[in-house]
Amino acid sequence: MLPPASQFRAQQKRLDQFEALTGIKTTYSYVPYGQLLDKITTEAVGGSSEYDLFSFQDSWMASLVGYLNPLDASIAADKLDMGRYPEVFREACIVGGKTYGLPIRAHPQLLFYRKDLLGEVGAKVPASWSDMVATAGAIQNKSGISGVALDYVKGSGFQNLWLWFNCLWGHGSDLFDAAGQPRFNDAAGVAGTQAYVDVLLKDKVANPGSSQFNEYDMVNSMAQGKSAMIMVWWWTYSVLTGDRSRLKPEQVGFAPMVRFNGGKSPTLATLMPFGISKQSRHKAAAWEYLKWVSNPDLEVEIVCDKSDPQTSDIVATQTATYLNDKVNAVNHGLHRVALESLKGARILPKLTIWPEVASVLETTISEIVAVGKPVKPSLDDAAAQVARIARRSGRHRS
Structure with missing residues (x-):
């Protein structure tokens, strides 16, 4: 099956x-x-x-x-x-x-970018999250094309959490601490989440549709020439260079996923x-x-x-x-x-309660972006919900 x-x-x-x-x-x-x-x-x-x-x-x-x-x-x-x-x-x-199990199908994250648009602004291929934001801004200012597309919407198989984990881990936080307590609402988690949502809300270099984009919408935004960069699984290359894309293969570049902490932070696989x-x-x-x-x-x-x-x-x-x-x-x-x-990649948490936890988290991210809820109180509320889920499952330890 x-x-x-x-x-x-x-x-x-x-x-x-x-x-x-x-x-x-x-x-x-x-x-x-x-x-x-x-x-x-x-x-x-x-x-x-x-x-x-x-x-x-x-x-x-x-x-x-x-x-x-x-x-x-x-x-x-x-x-x-x-x-x-x-x-x-x-x-x-x-x-x-x-x-x-044996590993048969797998997806690393990559940065996909428009070679021509990066060339027009004389930018190097971004290697860090801050580089990505700066390059997205330069491209957007010159071309009018959205610098990057993201997928913040909930209800699409937790897709809006993938880049959130990059930001969470990149700032030194995690889902749980060693005692089994939620820690994604600590100072590092708040900073990571803020960096994730700021691309749209503060830096304003993300495609405005990102608040309602799922992964397919995000990929299609670049394929249709409406966004200059995306950060997503490697299978996307065939979509960006395929018959339904408005891009020519020579316009599409790819690079290792952008990172934090001088290139030392984990990616997600x-x-x-x-x-x-x-x-x-x-x-x-x-x-x-x-x-x-x-x-x-x-x-x-x-x-x-x-x-x-x-x-x-x-x-x-x-x-x-x-x-x-x-x-x-x-x-x-x-x-x-x-x-x-x-190199240094991590996978999603292997938890029996993962679907319940992820449902709380994807809703939280979506509401921060779509409704404008502040990050810290939103994460605190999510952490309280996750703690209750963990206690019911017996995972929580005091």
Whole structure:
């Protein structure tokens, strides 16, 4: 069970290779991403053995470990080298010291920018958040095009939190402290949140629609020539340079995600591992499939194959693929830049209460921007709500 994606369609197109090697027949069943967690949970709680493997979001893992089969014994028996993955992807597959998935689909953050507009103002490619704001202002003043697009709206799968985490971590705060208490409303958290919303509210270099933009709207704003920069997952490159974009490929540049603290702050990465259902009746066959689908040669083959738009994709998870000369030649150097973004990257919190916590946080960010609520009281109120959620779950410690 997995969500629709060109990467998965490319794997599916090659399943006859796997069957020829092993005699194992595999069927892909696609579920829209927005329904995937509910579908996995329904199958798991109902005790169904219909699906042998799941693709799932890393932040869901804490709530799914009771339904996933640990892979450590199989990894050790087959001497599978987990060191071939960046550290952030390895860690994303582990809960409580056990590995519950293999990294198959992942997204680093990148900065996308208009090469021509940066050239017109003589600006270097931004490396820091403050550089990004200054460059956005210069472009906006000269061209009249919004300097950057952001996505502050709630109700889109917590998308307005991704850049907030960059700002939160970049200012030295975090979601919880060591005692399990919310800390995102401390001085550093307030400063980070203020930096996030000020791009629109104070600096006024963000596209005015950003208060109501989701991720798709933000990307489309740049693709339609209405914004000069966006900070988003790397899959966006194909949209910005595709047939529906008003931009020419030579206008689109990309760079490692901007950072704080002299380039030392973390970026955010997201991963969709493949894991084996604990209720599967074909665990051995499922493991054979996992070994095949995670094969480095298959990954390189897929990211280099541009023969079919329905299966063309850039997504990779293995360090050697990011550094592969052919991969970078075919994909305009995207993978080497993405690997730079992954240095020191972190993932979303692996919490059973994450959906509840995220719902509070996304509403808070949206209301600060759309309604003009002050940052500190808004974060204090959100922290009180999160503390109550944590207490009910038993996560909170005094």
